[in-house]
Amino acid sequence: MRRGNPWLLGMLLSGTALSLVAGVAAAQTTAPSAVPPSTAAPANTTDANTLNDIIVTANRRAERIQDVPTAITAVSTDTLHEQNISTPQDLPGKIPSLMVTSNGTTRNAETVVIRGQGQSYLAPVGVVNYFAEVPLIQGAIISNQGGPGTFFDLESLQVLRGPQGTLFGKNTTGGALLLGPAKPTDKFEGYFQAQVGNYNDREYEGVINVPVDDKLAVRLSFRKVDRDGYTKDVGPQAFGYGYVLTPNGPSNGFAGKDYDDRHYDTVRLGVNWTPTERVENYLVAYYTQSHDNGTGLSISDANTGANLSNLAGNLFYRQPTDPLYGSNDPTIAQGILARQRALGPRETALNTNEFDDLKVWSLTDILKVDLTDTLLFRNIFGYQRMKQGYAWDLDGSILPLTAQNPTLVVAGTPGSFGQVGQGTNITNLSQLSVEPQIQGKFLADKLNTVVGLFYSDVQPEGLQALGSFNFGEPGMVLYSVKTQSKAVYAQSDLDLGAYVGALDGLKLTAGVRETWDSYDGRRYASSYFNIPEAQASKTAAATTWTVGLDYRLAANTIVYGKVTRGYKAGGFNMVGVQQDGLTYAPEHVTNYEVGTKTDFSVADIPVRLNATLYDMEDDGIQRNSADNAFNGFQNASGLDQGARIFNAGASTVRGVELELSVRPAKGLELSGSYAYMDAHYNNFHIDIPPDPLVTMKDTCSGPLAVPSPYLPGAKAVSANLSCIPFPFAPRHQFNLNARYQYDLGRSLGSLVGTANFSWVDQQFASSISTPAGEPGATLAPYGLLNLSLEWQDLLNRPLDLRLFVTNATDKVYRISNSNLTDTAFGSSASIYGEPRMYGLSLRYRFGD
Template sequence: MSRSGRMRGRDRAVLLATIATIVPAASAAAAGQDAATAPVGADAPAPAGLEDIIVTARRRAEASQTVPVAVTSFSQQSLDNRHITAAQDLQGQVPSLLIGAAGQTRSTETFTLRGQGTTFLSSPGVVTYFAEAALVPGTFVSTQGPPGMLLDLSNIQVLRGPQGTLFGRNTTGGAILLEPARPTERAGGYLQGQIGNYRDREIEGVVNLPLVEDKLLVRAAGRFVDRRGYTKDVVTGRDYDNRHYYTGRLGITFRPAEGIENYLVAYGTRSSDNGTGYVLAQFNVPLLASRFATRGGCVGVGLGPNCSVLTALATAQQGRDERHVADLRNSYSKVRGWGVHDTLSIDLSDTLTLRNIASYGKLRANIGFDADGSPINIYAVRAPAGLPLDATWQWTEELQLQGNALADKLTYVVGGYADRSKADGPQGQLSNSTLLETTTLRDFDRKSYAVYAQGGFDFGALTPSLDGLKLTAGIRRTWDRSSGFGIAYRTTATGGVACANGVSSNPQTPADCALNASARAAATTWTAGIDYSGVRNLLLYAKASRGYKNGGINYSAVNIERDRFEPEYVKTYEAGFKSDLRLGTVPARLNLTAFKTKYRNIQRAGGDFNPRTFASGAIVLNAGSATINGIELEGQVAPARWFSLSGNYSYLDAGYDEFLFPVLQPTLDCSGRQVSGTANFKCMPFQFAPKHQFSLTGNLTLPLAGDAGELGLVVTYAHIDQQFTLATALEADEPGSMLEGYDLVNATLTWRDVMGAPVDASLFATNLFDKTYRTSNTNSYRTLGVQSTLYGEPRMYGVRLRYRWGS
């Protein structure tokens, strides 16, 4: 039914021919040069042609090549050149990073780093920060912050590995730092318009105003996006997977006195679209027929002999392509979010700075999805009338003291952190499974408190012969608390209430079905490392770190014995180098990291089915341990000032050391048999951990004659290996759970300073060869009786025009 996600030979030939044309031309500029490799200046600026971005990976402004942390960063210029406007556009651009829907909707973009990410209903393993404060996370909807957060950034930083001794929240996989562009001293801005296929219409603008010189600076930005969907309903004519949102931001920098600066940024987004276009693959007719047995079988529920109606629906879908579906009845998405983040910095002396980082925000999602991809309610979820599917408010507070001593040979940070996220009023979902509707309501309250300290010491303070040899050590203590309840019930034929979770056998009201629970945890996390930068433009480093992710409450459980889950822990050992070199006179960069992660008490999400009530839910359980080994490589070469070639590669070897998981129905495990009680899944592929992932980007810049401007062409080729998407069943038990590998090519052609005017014009195309590839699988064949899937975006192309003024 689908075309292969891998690149066809003809397409590969086109791409390779393009590169073959560019590379020799670029290399010609370096012909006759000495090919010997020689290091270049130690703490000198990056060689011409190589971008050195200032990052805050250690809560200080540092050049990325001098930081002993596995970090990938993009400036706003780089984001523009690659036409990266949403989180999904980062797919394939960063080693070990995956971005996907995690089996939910397209509104739930989740990050996975080194095989660790978001487990449904638990805290994220990769936390997204905006202006140094964590964005509001969803609870039922696995997302962080609303759409549009990539508007007007200074840079994006992707930190790989456990974080926590310097960052607000504990994480096991890493952190995504979104640094907004701050107000500057000179007035300026731009207005940008974009049109493209699928009737794409976008408007974006930025205004920067220094209201009081060096005292009060303001920057405002906004974006409106409206694009039709690429999945069409052949019955209703409705288009799914469209985009429609507007977002705005206001940043204010205030410097009331020398050494005092306050940066306040507020953002808000409102999104409303037609939801997600799930594509039906097949029904598990034998399973569904057995579920319907107590209701007169398939005939009794109106699905015909042997559930012939379901068979006919699946056959009809197989006759259509991946961009056309039939009669999805519950699909819609409305997301609203806003937040205020404030950073206050006070220089207490030349060597001591006090910083306070605070935030408050809300996220509200009213989403419905027809995950079976058909008009029959086998797997459908929507919000109850008048209630959101997900609504959360959150505040964060962090106070830190940064200092240095011994002529900057000693640096340190000491701080405290607290956050609280709570249900913003009543919320829940109506879940249709096997033609039975269950109402689930929930409330939650999560609190976290921590103290931390980290320091770095350059042994050059002891003797000049050890200059550049540094020790870094940090420690954190965290206390987490969670409480809440989940109510799962059905309305009976007589108007009464029946508890779907078995809490009460004779409930009088839905409140009698409340499953109340609370959880507490505390953990110590740490990092220790050594690095050496005594050789010019070469950094060697090795470190070990311990990460922790808190446990929580299973609000959507339909079995009372599964009301909570425990924390998970990782220990990561890594070593690597960062280098800027010259191949003769050609500047080059090569960064490499190798790591081993020991992962225990792993949180894994799975379906929860109650065979007594036929209710379905979702839970998180702790199961087993794993080892993840990996290598990450990033490189760049600039044979000429007008051409550079960059790339990245990651290798992951992830496997379970132990994985025993409780099951409520016969399940295939690694013994090759259907088992009940406890299943052994040690042989199962690791979730969201493609073995190979790489990308290659060519950047060509050609000045035009006179003052006509310059042309820039950026082409990126990215490959992602096959990946397993299921957490609690084998591939043989769940069709479609292994996503095929795929290749994508994106290109952007930009004419800057058109005919000497402050105007930039761009042509762009994503998925240039229009590959059809799967991005998610519902993984509900063995539990709910249906398999459906999500497909990536088709080829998108368009024209972008930007007018600039001021600086």
């Protein structure tokens, strides 16, 4: 395994070793640590006159959530269990300003968007998911981070909103999801849970925690999920055809196959070793494997103009003797669309034998050494591997229009990309990260400081290729992209009362980070005739920072204001078909935020109200679209078909976020949140290259004529898109929660009932189209109701019996659109949210 810049890695690892020696030497004294542990579980309070204190790590140290001057929501492991939150897709509507989408790709992509900042296809994510403080590895093509199974056996889930430009491992423009696995404890305890439900749902989960002695504890957990899909393939026969065209030739289709199923296994091991009172080492490793039948896409729109959808229908489903054969007559494509609409969203027919196969394993080691009573050294080491292969039918129909799949190296491929017949993966990557830091407390704990380094190296570990089946022709893109990120950062918060007594409670926070990002990408595409082989590399530097003030007005009330600068790296586009589309630039965002956090009582009823107002100014936000380049009819479509990542001009996102909790009576807690978001572009223009099929583009300045490549001297034209809606930025979101716990008495146990209703406003799914140009990109608003009832300590035994239902009203709603109607493809496909799910689980607890 080769790694670039070994001097930095050596320096970091050497620093770890030297600090460990220093820590062991310092451990000869017995003074306890002056710095709290890095993570802690939420403290669940049952007193009717108090609300729960949740411990968070937004500043890389443990603090009460109400003391942290930033927009953060924490969800306890009990809430995750009671609200049936097991994947990121269960979060929209429950966290202010947060959406999760497939971003026009596969359901498993699970792209997190916060305050309109997310991910463009093929680009880095704008919201990074962390597991045990290590950023999760990202897929090479779709934006899945890590694998399934990270949402169980957690201490808490923390969602940080706004750019994280200083303290966290990777720069982000939107925020961060912090998944903190439950650490081993000094108690022998555990549980085993079994769950059954509709769609043949069978899930098993277990945890065992064993303290070996007073210095060593081990925690082993596992989760196994098997559930049938809720979208069925009805075969081409349901559309009036006896066959479909696949990369392997004509086929009878895939009638009877179910999509949107779940099948995965994950196992996790945690080892916590405390050789002395000043040294602690936490090792956590997990392995996850997943295999399912892919995404149940269904064609949802098709235009009637000259495009590949209509041409594909005529070429592959009309007889050569028909006078319309080879034309762009829309009869067949429109007929397929009409039949799909009649079938509804839970039935489809594809010409691709879809699947998704994923393997991820991870090793994280967190070393903590108390150097002195006021200085703490921490080193966070992570190594991850991801292998993924999938087949994906982008057009969601029997049309042989556009699909992705694994492939073999074909003849004509340069030898540096592998040998003919060699197998590939769509993702085959490793990620190494190291983050040493020093934390200190000074001036009687009125000054807190964190200084650290960060290094990340992502490398291909084998051949990676994307097979395509576009317009009935197989193709292949082999790619190798190496990325590195190096950073140094420092942040401090100072209570000014350390110098002026009258200013006690007024705290100044300031931080700065210098980041150096680099990438080296190359690709070979057998199906690209204009630029079959390409290479690009670049190194860029960015300075990000944060500065803020917060003031404690009363014992339980703080107000704050801050300005934060964030950044997201540029990169190499392995499926670019235009010379200027092979790379894309970084994006930068400045966030202005004010807020308050307060606990108070009304007639002895405890109330918690947190409010945030923000204004985010973005420069160069990354947006994507399908991209086609005329190749002189060197293939059947006459196009090199790929994608492009644009950097938009300036944009603004403003909003308000409110979170409220009330405990009006013993056992009853009511809570909710509301988010308002106004997102718009200030300046967004893109160049539209000559296109042999698209003749007109709807823009904010009216219809724009797209030049034909057949005309001499045809050049790209500029399109004004400044008025289009921001993607995945609903104007309104809210959720309402009720939880009631009732003691049955007489050693019968207790009942816990929960109800959650979340509502998401209308949102737009396209990056470079107007609503008129891409009508299917407007996703309708929807509301979801989830209910559960749990009998805890069943008949005074360590058993918990739970009944649950999600999407209780069986709401049908779309979560994604492929946005190809406005391009040469001429059609789009949709992904729908889960139908009503219900089931029963039984948990047996043992030990302390």
